[in-house]
Amino acid sequence: RAAGAAQRSTTRTHCPYCSLQCGILLTAGGRPATLEPDPDFPTNRGGLCSKGWTAHELLDHPERLLTPLVRAVPGDRTSPLVPASWEEALDRVTAAITGTQARHGRDAVGVFGGGGLTNEKAYALGKFARVALRTSAIDYNGRFCMSSAAAAMNRVFGVDRGLPFPLADLAAADAIMITGGNPAATMPPAMQHFDAARARGASLVVVDPRRTPTAAAAAAQGVHLAPVPGTDLPLLLGMLHVAVRDGFVDREYVDTRTTGFDAAAAAAAQWWPDRVERTTGVPEGDLRRAVRLMAAASPTRGGAGAIMLSGRGAEQHANGTDTVLAQANLALALGLPGSPGSGFGTVTGQGNGQGGREHGLKADQLPGYRSISDPAARAHVAGVWGVDPDALPGPGRSAYEMIDALGSAGGVRALLLLASNPVVSAPDAERVRRRLAALDHLVVVDFFLSETAALADVVLPTAQWAEEAGTMTNVEGRVILRRRALAPPDGVRDDLELLNALAHRLDLPAGLDADAAFPTEPEAVFTELRRASAGGRADYSGITYERLEAEQGVFWPCPSLEGQDDDGEQHPGTPRLFADAFPTHDGRAQCAVVRYTPRAERTSAGEFPYVLTTGRTMAQYQSGAQTRRVRQLVMTDPDARAELHPDLARRHGVADGDLVRLTTRRGTALFRARVTKDVVTGTVFVPFHWGGMSVANALTDTRLDPVSRMPEFKACAVRLERHDPH
Numbered sequence: 001r002a003a004g005a006a007q008r009s010t011t012r013t014h015c016p017y018c019s020l021q022c023g024i025l026l027t028a029g030g031r032p033a034t035l036e037p038d039p040d041f042p043t044n045r046g047g048l049c050s051k052g053w054t055a056h057e058l059l060d061h062p063e064r065l066l067t068p069l070v071r072a073v074p075g076d077r078t079s080p081l082v083p084a085s086w087e088e089a090l091d092r093v094t095a096a097i098t099g100t101q102a103r104h105g106r107d108a109v110g111v112f113g114g115g116g117l118t119n120e121k122a123y124a125l126g127k128f129a130r131v132a133l134r135t136s137a138i139d140y141n142g143r144f145c146m147s148s149a150a151a152a153m154n155r156v157f158g159v160d161r162g163l164p165f166p167l168a169d170l171a172a173a174d175a176i177m178i179t180g181g182n183p184a185a186t187m188p189p190a191m192q193h194f195d196a197a198r199a200r201g202a203s204l205v206v207v208d209p210r211r212t213p214t215a216a217a218a219a220a221q222g223v224h225l226a227p228v229p230g231t232d233l234p235l236l237l238g239m240l241h242v243a244v245r246d247g248f249v250d251r252e253y254v255d256t257r258t259t260g261f262d263a264a265a266a267a268a269a270q271w272w273p274d275r276v277e278r279t280t281g282v283p284e285g286d287l288r289r290a291v292r293l294m295a296a297a298s299p300t301r302g303g304a305g306a307i308m309l310s311g312r313g314a315e316q317h318a319n320g321t322d323t324v325l326a327q328a329n330l331a332l333a334l335g336l337p338g339s340p341g342s343g344f345g346t347v348t349g350q351g352n353g354q355g356g357r358e359h360g361l362k363a364d365q366l367p368g369y370r371s372i373s374d375p376a377a378r379a380h381v382a383g384v385w386g387v388d389p390d391a392l393p394g395p396g397r398s399a400y401e402m403i404d405a406l407g408s409a410g411g412v413r414a415l416l417l418l419a420s421n422p423v424v425s426a427p428d429a430e431r432v433r434r435r436l437a438a439l440d441h442l443v444v445v446d447f448f449l450s451e452t453a454a455l456a457d458v459v460l461p462t463a464q465w466a467e468e469a470g471t472m473t474n475v476e477g478r479v480i481l482r483r484r485a486l487a488p489p490d491g492v493r494d495d496l497e498l499l500n501a502l503a504h505r506l507d508l509p510a511g512l513d514a515d516a517a518f519p520t521e522p523e524a525v526f527t528e529l530r531r532a533s534a535g536g537r538a539d540y541s542g543i544t545y546e547r548l549e550a551e552q553g554v555f556w557p558c559p560s561l562e563g564q565d566d567d568g569e570q571h572p573g574t575p576r577l578f579a580d581a582f583p584t585h586d587g588r589a590q591c592a593v594v595r596y597t598p599r600a601e602r603t604s605a606g607e608f609p610y611v612l613t614t615g616r617t618m619a620q621y622q623s624g625a626q627t628r629r630v631r632q633l634v635m636t637d638p639d640a641r642a643e644l645h646p647d648l649a650r651r652h653g654v655a656d657g658d659l660v661r662l663t664t665r666r667g668t669a670l671f672r673a674r675v676t677k678d679v680v681t682g683t684v685f686v687p688f689h690w691g692g693m694s695v696a697n698a699l700t701d702t703r704l705d706p707v708s709r710m711p712e713f714k715a716c717a718v719r720l721e722r723h724d725p726h
């Protein structure tokens with residue numbers, strides 16, 4: 001470790017993984033780091049899941065990359081990756097960028113980011129793509145995570161902040177409904193807020209095809225609705241139908257705070273409960289009970305409040321945007337958004353998926369959550385960046401569309417990829433592997449040799465969570481400061497240093513200085529980010545590192561107030577949105593007409609008779625590139641398990657622990673069977689954290705939501721066979 005490491009001290013910081021961004025007290029210096037939960041941070045209040053408890057193991061991991069790697073024979077990916085100096089590696093990256101752009105144009109160089117990057121890195125990377133590379137080809141893996149929720153929230157509420165209220169508000173609700181989420185397994189510390197509500201007698205409604213730990217809690221105190229994967233939308237339309245038919249609509253709220261409700265309700269009118277049951281498999285009685293529980297908790301009916309939450313299970317579909325719109329319509333019918341202890345929100349997955357899309361990692365967005373197609377937004381951001389607005393590229397392709405065109409005429413031919421592992425995490429993973437192989441140049445920035453990094457021409461070792469300062473925006477829209485606890489190991493550079501070094505080697509627009517345009521100090525980047533975000537939907541201009549040091553985060557929007565720096569007056573931030581109005585053109589929430597489009601891929605009796613769905617386990621995270629390397633997590637969750645019902649197991653002669661081969665129209669993968677009644681007979685569940693022979697996304701469908709460009713991750717047709725290795 002670099003200088004200063006011998007002095008042992010404790011730093012208040014945050015977990016490197018999910019969007020809860022649990023507070024952590026990390027003690028480092030001299031010996032291996034240790035950690036304990038921060039009892040004061042409001043999302044976890046002293047709790048951590050097994051991933052957080054073991055996060056320090058990543059820092060001194062023996063597989064950590066400590067030097068750049070390059071191909072022994074440049075351009076030949078069959079030759080081994082060998083250690084190289086930073087100078088040599090950067091020379092190769094620079095030559096790849098300039099050579100590719102000279103031959104094929106600016107857009108032939110692309111950037112692919114990740115939802116784990118800090119706000120500063122997301123901002124700097126978006127600026128680097130548009131100013132230094134002058135390419136439109138940038139997107140990030142958050143497109144695979146929150147894009148359907150983001151599109152729907154912007155459409156209905158005029159703003160997309162995962163939760164428009166603090167997580168702790170859950171404790172005040174009388175009913176909580178979660179569609180397609182399993183926080184008991186994915187973010188256990190969050191359950192204390194659910195449990196506080198349940199201890200007061202609150203009901204839980206969970207919509208999930210599996211009996212997850214969260215669904216089991218609902219079955220015990222509320223109701224678990226288990227639709228066939230891909231049929232959440234008709235279920236939600238049926239709930240709206242029942243709310244209207246049974247007189248549960250909060251008419252005053254609808255009349256004064258929404259636009260377009262009657263048309264939205266009319267579109268749901270055909271979804272009678274018996275039709276919903278035939279389509280989804282959810283009994284009529286359960287559907288009606290769920291609506292009654294949520295309606296009774298509504299403040300207008302004398303309840304303390306009801307909260308609806310959407311998760312990836314509902315959103316990672318080709319109709320994901322419509323499925324979130326249908327949830328929003330139902331929440332508005334019941335009069336929930338804007339009242340204390342009530343509301344509708346979407347639960348972000350990745351640590352900074354929210355900040356990534358606010359600060360310009362998405363193909364169609366500029367910092368401040370501005371549209372890249374809006375002339376006023378372009379002029380504002382270009383002014384902050386010191387460039388001509390007309391020189392800024394326009395919108396590029398979405399994540400999967402960019403990947404799908406890699407190496408083709410008109411597509412990206414040289415890719416700079418950070419904080420992502422699409423060979424495991426993108427749909428139709430074998431096709432992704434082929435597209436990456438078709439690139440002229442692949443540069444991966446990571447701290448482990450992930451499955452994707454192993455395919456690269458150049459691998460650049462980067463710093464980790466505790467080795468650099470930066471801000472994150474958590475599931476609540478709370479901007480927090482991850483403090484630097486120790487120096488990165490020798491040989492490692494953080495991403496801001498990398499972008500600065502590349503900027504020095506590239507031909508920047510006239511008048512730009514590489515050090516001023518791409519500073520290496522996170523606080524300097526944040527200061528510019530504040531100016532770029534000022535006046536945008538996600539306004540950070542009133543947030544400073546000084547405030548973040550002193551407070552437990554600040555909720556955006558937090559505009560800068562006149563005289564703030566002089567007399568100390570500060571905007572307090574905005575923990576709760578929508579109390580008086582929605583940030584739409586008429587101040588009302590915009591109900592959407594939603595119609596059901598069935599799952600893109602149908603089952604077929606002979607060839608692909610079952611429905612496959614995917615998800616997470618408690619001890620692993622995303623593509624597993626980090627958590628599969630942590631000993632305790634591997635002991636807890638050693639291999640990829642396919643969950644199948646005992647009837648299905650019997651039909652195929654499969655016993656618990658046997659290997660099963662799953663095949664879809666895209667590919668094949670092997671899993672160990674977990675025989676369980678937690679899934680219904682015709683559904684198979686697999687986790688998506690593993691590589692090798694167990695890549696769940698080797699199976700998944702690439703059809704895209706027409707609005708959000710979210711792939712159809714969560715439902716496709718599958719065949720199952722017992723696998724006999726002999």
Ligand code: SF4
Nearest residue numbers: 015018021022049052
């Ligand atoms: Fe980390 Fe999320 Fe677990 Fe909290 S819940 S410890 S943020 S992975």
